[in-house]
Amino acid sequence: MKIIAVSDTHLKADIIPPTFKNIIDDCDMIVHAGDFTTMECYQAFNSTGKLKAVHGNSDDSELKRLLPEKLIFEVDGIRFGLVHEGALSIMDTTPLRYLALEMEVDVLIFGHIHRPLIEQSDVILICPGSPTSPRLSDPCLVEINVENGNISAKVIEVEGHSCGFIDFSRKLKDEN
Template sequence: MRILAISDTHIKGGDLPPAFKGLLDECDIIAHAGDFTSNECYNAFAATGKLKAVYGNSDGPELKQILPERLVFEVEGVKIGIIHEGSLSIMDTTALRYLALEMGVDVLIFGHIHRPLIEKSDVILICPGSPTKPRQSDPSVVLIDIKDGKILPRIVEIEGDACGFIEFSRSLEKNK
């Protein structure tokens, strides 16, 4: 079983970037931790028939009506939770760990911070980063393989511009 964990796509239309379309075909489930930003983007993911998702703070009222704030599902005996904004920092993941325990999950997938993280303790915390608008990192998603009860997550970098520093540098160059 392969899960594509993704978050913070922030895509205005329904055209998904080609850089990760192949990953959609490789996975059995798409776990999206919110911030589709448009109904068209949500519909493109939903059309795969593989989507499990929550809404994010940048999603509009329509998506907030059809998607939950939190979601828990089970795959091969592994309980997985999804939430958008579990914490404002990946420097201290204590609150995220307690949230995972509160939700009763083995794996908590969260978004909002646009920077990838995999942290393993008594629970596994996963932030896939952002494939389109990363912060202080490269564009990314996380692939999670589950086999015989083993959870094997890995960060996968996606083609595209790296963190906001590049965009900031480009804007400085234009303003010279």
């Protein structure tokens, strides 16, 4: 099963951006870790019939009433947890590991930091970053493949604007 994890889209539009629509169309499940921002954006993802989602801190009040704060689901015997917040820093994932253990999940997908992360210890932590509003990264999603009880995950960069810091760093590198 191919799962696309996405978070922090912060869109007001009622369409999935063409820059990553083909990736969404080619998966079995979409897991959104919150911050759609508007009901219209949520409905665009939900209309695919593949969506599992939680609300984020920037979602409007209607979405916060509709979507849970935490979600647990299972794929091929693997327990997944989904939350928006949980990380104050990408440098210290200890609270996220403890949250995964508390939720009794094998994989915890989270958002909020707008920067991708895949980290494996006794649990797998995945932050898909943001395809539309990245921080210290390029726009991206995470592809998760589950096959016969095994998991593989990789960051997929999509077209769009990188954060200003990344653009600045690349410019400095090109000048040297």
